[in-house]
Amino acid sequence: MLKLYYMPGVCSTASHIGLEESGAAYELAPISFANNEQRTPEYLKINPRGRVPALVVDEGVIVENTAILDYVAGRFAPHLMPKYAIQRARALSLMAWFSNTVHPNFTHIGRPERFATDTAVHDHLKATGRENFHANLKEIDGLLAGKTWILGEEFSVVDGYALIFYGWGKRIGLPMAELANYTAWKERMLARPAVKRVLEREQSILLAA
Numbered sequence: 001m002l003k004l005y006y007m008p009g010v011c012s013t014a015s016h017i018g019l020e021e022s023g024a025a026y027e028l029a030p031i032s033f034a035n036n037e038q039r040t041p042e043y044l045k046i047n048p049r050g051r052v053p054a055l056v057v058d059e060g061v062i063v064e065n066t067a068i069l070d071y072v073a074g075r076f077a078p079h080l081m082p083k084y085a086i087q088r089a090r091a092l093s094l095m096a097w098f099s100n101t102v103h104p105n106f107t108h109i110g111r112p113e114r115f116a117t118d119t120a121v122h123d124h125l126k127a128t129g130r131e132n133f134h135a136n137l138k139e140i141d142g143l144l145a146g147k148t149w150i151l152g153e154e155f156s157v158v159d160g161y162a163l164i165f166y167g168w169g170k171r172i173g174l175p176m177a178e179l180a181n182y183t184a185w186k187e188r189m190l191a192r193p194a195v196k197r198v199l200e201r202e203q204s205i206l207l208a209a
């Protein structure tokens with residue numbers, strides 16, 4: 001049985017959606033950041049980096065959304081990743097950018113201390129993170145122009161990953177409605193039963209008015 005360590009509303013929602021869409025049987029293990037459970041000795045045995053998501057599989061533990069999503073699709077739901085090498089490379093490329101740029105830009109807003117010990121620059125880091133994150137969301141909006149799903153006509157695990165940033169933009173009060181393609185796509189995402197189940201389970205801000 002697969003086991004997903006996750007925390008509602010954070011980036012592990014991407015893996016949660018991928019698993020739910022795949023139809024694979026899995027169990028959920030919530031980790032409370034409020035109680036610092038990501039840093040307990042028990043959890044550090046699962047992921048020594050103290051981060052979620054982590055997926056326990058028969059052979060061990062997989063961390064990083066990109067790897068988890070590629071694994072879940074490859075093992076249980078091949079239709080959730082492109083079949084041909086060039087398209088698969090594009091899917092991985094987009095998830096790598098989510099992980100190495102979009103997500104860290106957002107982290108600057110909430111956790112500036114991770115990027116500079118000098119508290120005098122924290123406000124500046126927060127403001128820069130917000131600007132950069134907003135620019136990333138505009139880029140995602142552009143990527144969605146004329147497409148049903150983020151890679152084109154086929155829904156993929158990459159869509160679940162792209163959804164979390166829409167919710168984060170909403171959370172920090174960015175003008176998300178101005179991003180017309182992203183907003184229309186978000187509505188298509190919310191109409192998917194598996195996505196809706198996950199968001200309801202996580203009491204996601206994406207379901208709030």
Ligand SMILES: N[C@@H](CCC(=O)N[C@@H](CS)C(=O)NCC(=O)O)C(=O)O
Nearest residue numbers: 010011038050051052053064065099
């Ligand atoms: N690139 C990683 C990022 C993992 C990550 O940073 N997770 C955050 C939640 S979004 C976390 O566990 N934070 C706990 C902490 O910082 O203490 C991935 O995509 O899996």
